[in-house]
Amino acid sequence: MVLGRALAPDRDGLLNKVADWVASIFGHTARDPALFERALTHGSRAADTYERLEFLGDRVLGLTVSEWLYAVFPQESEGKLSKRFNALVTGAVCAEVARGLGVPERLRLGKQARDDGAADSDNVLGDVMEALLGALYLEAGLDTARGVVRRLWADRILADAAVPHHPKSALQEWAAANNRKPPVYEITDRSGPGHAPRFTIRVAIPKLTEATATGASKQEAETAAAAALLKDLTRTVSPEPVEGRPSRKSRSGG
Structure with missing residues (x-):
């Protein structure tokens, strides 16, 4: 007492x-x-x-x-x-x-x-x-x-008048516009305790290039990986021309 x-x-x-x-x-x-x-x-x-x-x-x-x-x-x-x-x-x-x-x-x-x-x-x-x-x-x-x-x-x-474009959707649209197969996501690592997990995700455009990112959830890691790959693609890969001439591959894709 x-x-x-x-x-x-x-x-x-x-x-x-x-x-x-x-x-x-x-x-x-x-x-x-x-x-x-x-x-x-x-x-x-x-x-x-x-x-x-x-x-x-x-x-x-x-x-x-x-x-x-x-x-x-x-x-x-x-x-x-x-x-x-x-x-x-x-x-x-x-x-x-x-x-x-x-x-x-x-x-x-x-x-x-x-x-x-x-x-x-x-x-x-x-x-x-x-x-x-x-x-x-x-x-x-x-x-x-x-x-x-x-x-x-x-x-x-109120920060941006433009509609935000989710990286995963943008990557999917990029692949379709450039006559590529859809992006493929894969968990390559999961670490950390249950209340604070860390996921590592690899996303690839088949036969072109890939990127990896880590996040506190599977969705977060996938989003970060998609954003990284999209950034690389838009910097290093030219859009597919109408005539069908092959686009230049990303340096990271080999």
Whole structure:
């Protein structure tokens, strides 16, 4: 009992720090700071983790960005809006936002997870960012959560008037336009612990050239590999002319 009384002030102090931080980043006074503490808690630290809140926050972010894009780009087709949406809600983007808010320093991680680099994992940070949005939605409602997303994502949604072209789609289109077989993706290595994996992907245009990249998820690594190969191709390979004259091969393709 004496120990419990000694620990209580420390617990209150930690929750007060969480509440102060939430107020500073969201402009919201937390009624239940433990809810936001849960959004910062990884499975290596406690059983009560951010996962359920992340599930909810993912939907809050998706709805907010969808309706925002619908309003900002009234002339664009569903396909173009989808490309913009997919570029804005990736785990990597959510992780960037989380880093800007100072989330890595406030993550509740077990020692091994911290030693393994979970505090800088795009997977973990992206999920926690969505969990924080889920917690905010539960406490303050959709209007407040919507306002926070619009503030934190404003520079990204308005940064480029052109529709973003996903590297994998662009590479697929390049191959078709140049009479090449579709790109082939292959996992060549997987390393790291379960909460902070690293995937290495090789992508190849058969009988032409290839590129390799590493990422925190299979999708991230494939995207990076496609971007690297596309950059190499557009720099070193001339488009296939109408007459059918063979295009010059990439130096890396042999």
